[in-house]
Amino acid sequence: MTISTVVKRHLETGTSSVRHLLSTRDVTRHDVTRWMARAEELRVMSAKDRQTILAGSVVAAIFYEPSTRTRLSFESAVLRLGGRVISAENALEHSSAKKGERLEDVFRVLGCYADAIVIRHHENDAMAMAAPQSPVPIINAGAGSGEHPTQALLDVYTIWRELGQVDGLEICIMGDLRYGRTVHSLLQLLTKYRNVSVTLLHPASLGLPEEMMQALRSRGLSIQTTQDLTSALSRADIVYQTRIQTERLSCIDEALGTEKFHLTSASLSVMKPSARILHPLPRVDEIHPEVDDDPRAAYFRQVENGLYMRMAILEDMVRR
Template sequence: MRLHYIVEAQEFNRAMLEELFDIAGEMEHVVWEGGSKLLDGKIMASLFYEESTRTRFSFETAMLRQGGSVISTENARQFSSVSKGETLEDTIRIMNGYADVIVMRHYESGAARRAADVSRVPIINAGDGTGQHPTQAFLDLYTIQKELGRLDELDIAVVGDLANGRTARSLCYLLAKYRNIRIHLVAPEVVRMRQDIKEYLARHDVWFQEETNLRAIIGQVDVVYQTRIQKERFGDRADDYRAAQGVYVIDREMVERMKPASIVMHPLPRVDEITVEVDSDRRAAYFRQAQNGLYIRMALLAGCLGKDLQRQPSEVQFSGN
């Protein structure tokens, strides 16, 4: 697996995802063994044009656990401040002189693509505006694969803010690559899934249905993918927010209606759409899901930095501790 950039989830086909997940599985062992020195001497730049400490930490840990180093800013807007006016392209060209791989979060949709177009070193999109956040989409799929042992033959309820939730939208997109998928779109009226994804699912012959009664279907699904109602999207309409917020809550009573082998996922952070009493249930997979992000990002960094794990497994060096 050799990757030059990771800008959009759809660049990965089923075979690539399978290879990615195999390598992520290897990475779990690497972490367990105390890390590797695979990326010793390599430098990753965290170039964040908006703050996202959670995502930044996940990538930086993924680099450090493999013996690499990091240069980091959550203040990259300063590069292109109004008074100075540098273009993103110039910034990337300069960063090419420093880093071996650039992980970029940007406030504008399409920024990662523009960066990849001029960069000599690999670019990994860590979220650009309302666009893509491909590594989140990969870790979601990887979690399902790992928890349920399959990605075909799935019955899944995607719940919450489906209009604005980047992760819910990406998940639907990727699931269309698999066989016999059934998707229940469960959203408050004001944040229903937008037309583009529904058309996409129809075009790819994926069974889906818009639902309003989560309780009625929760007993039949393999995955509940819960998402946060994003208060910041409602502006002044605080009443609308509160109405949407309280509609679909996973509490103990709800989780006990679920099948024993099913799981509850959430991209985090959560507010109260999953109550804390659910955390101790074996089906609560959301903290394991967050942890999986580390393995996926380790695999992607190794792939970007030219380490062909599949072909030359002996190249992976473990450092005992």
């Protein structure tokens, strides 16, 4: 059962009026535009004025898998808006999950303590199945190899800030497309935009799941695959690089051929002067450090953009 199916069924039964952010499939283009506009306002707002926005609110952050950027980005966003954070890191080992507690019960309990729950989970669909039991909004901060919607939202925000548009762009996505949840969410979000053309480059065993490929094409997204790195880079307005999800590989052979898709200074020589390079981070060796100083490398600006996008999302969902 997909996240969208669970949410749709839940809404149809009328059992809750709480809005969750579980998948980019459940986000409208209007939502994205509204959050980007608010992120721009929050960026220039005084710290004093921002501190009143979530004053008195508490957000629970519970992470069953490791995280640096996402967890601290959310926690910083809450604090900058004047709210408070209660958190559990490595919750798979250091929470009642170790005792076998069901996620439905976790949401019921945390909903007594907090006004929203930010969660990263090791299973693709567990939080979607449990979300209907939560009395407060659930924000998906990464679900197994499934989705990572707030990363996709900050990615699109970065594209818009860097190039001034999303419609009509050529986007090259590279790396682990099978297990890369950031890619899954980004591709779903790109279906909201017009005339976007996507080229996929990946090791043979790490391609986009076929069911997802068909679903994206049925929603009008133009997708092609290629092994010609030079050609794809030369056409791209956006190059979205990802790391190999080694922690999710069934065997090491799945990673064979990954070095072919690394970005180096030689890669830069074939790219457009106006192109931009994005990466959800962390990186390993798929983008060489020599690329960092090129003005087209936008991945650290992307991190900063994520702070303001998550501030906008939290304000909207916690105060709803």
